[in-house]
Amino acid sequence: MKNSLHFILLLLFLGCSSKKEKEVIITTNNTYKQSEMAALMLQMYAANLENKKLILEGKTPADFPDEFLNIHTAKLTDASDRNASFNSFSEYYLKTLAQVYTAKDSLKLKHNNAINSCIACHQTTCLGPIPKIKKLLIK
Numbered sequence: 001m002k003n004s005l006h007f008i009l010l011l012l013f014l015g016c017s018s019k020k021e022k023e024v025i026i027t028t029n030n031t032y033k034q035s036e037m038a039a040l041m042l043q044m045y046a047a048n049l050e051n052k053k054l055i056l057e058g059k060t061p062a063d064f065p066d067e068f069l070n071i072h073t074a075k076l077t078d079a080s081d082r083n084a085s086f087n088s089f090s091e092y093y094l095k096t097l098a099q100v101y102t103a104k105d106s107l108k109l110k111h112n113n114a115i116n117s118c119i120a121c122h123q124t125t126c127l128g129p130i131p132k133i134k135k136l137l138i139k
């Protein structure tokens with residue numbers, strides 16, 4: 001315990017700061033233990049930033065990223081976040097995102113619907129990243 005397993009519990013400022021205080025485990029070699037869900041969220045953020053860019057260039061995002069279906073199984077920092085409400089927000093998000101990849105028209109509107117579904121879930125689980133997510137909206 002003394003040498004190998006010094007676990008220091010810190011409050012998380014990075015991800016979900018506001019609503020609940022969450023804990024991150026930092027080991028002695030200072031590796032930040034990012035949850036599977038946090039990693040997936042960062043991928044989703046990057047893909048939607050790319051979609052915004054494509055749409056502004058008049059292009060259509062081509063392939064729905066199947067790995068985003070992992071939102072149903074990815075391990076959360078706080079496992080108790082996954083409840084009935086979380087599952088329906090996940091479904092709603094995947095549905096609105098799929099509509100971006102199949103859109104024949106109104107791409108901007110469909111993209112913004114997907115981003116608003118990110119925000120809707122975040123308002124119930126994880127307030128911290130909302131200002132960052134809002135930047136994905138197309139004005």
Ligand code: HEC
Pocket residue numbers: 014015016035036037038039041042044045048075076077078081086087089090093114115117118119121122125126129132133
């Ligand atoms: C079903 C609910 C839900 C949906 C939908 C959702 N999120 Fe999240 N998001 C979360 C939760 C919960 C966390 C915290 C994950 C953790 O700590 O394990 C999170 C974390 C994040 C983070 C912080 C990651 C980090 O730790 O640095 C970002 C950024 C983020 N989400 C962006 C998005 C974007 C962009 C979308 C839509 C494309 C989205 N989220 C959709 C619930 C959701």
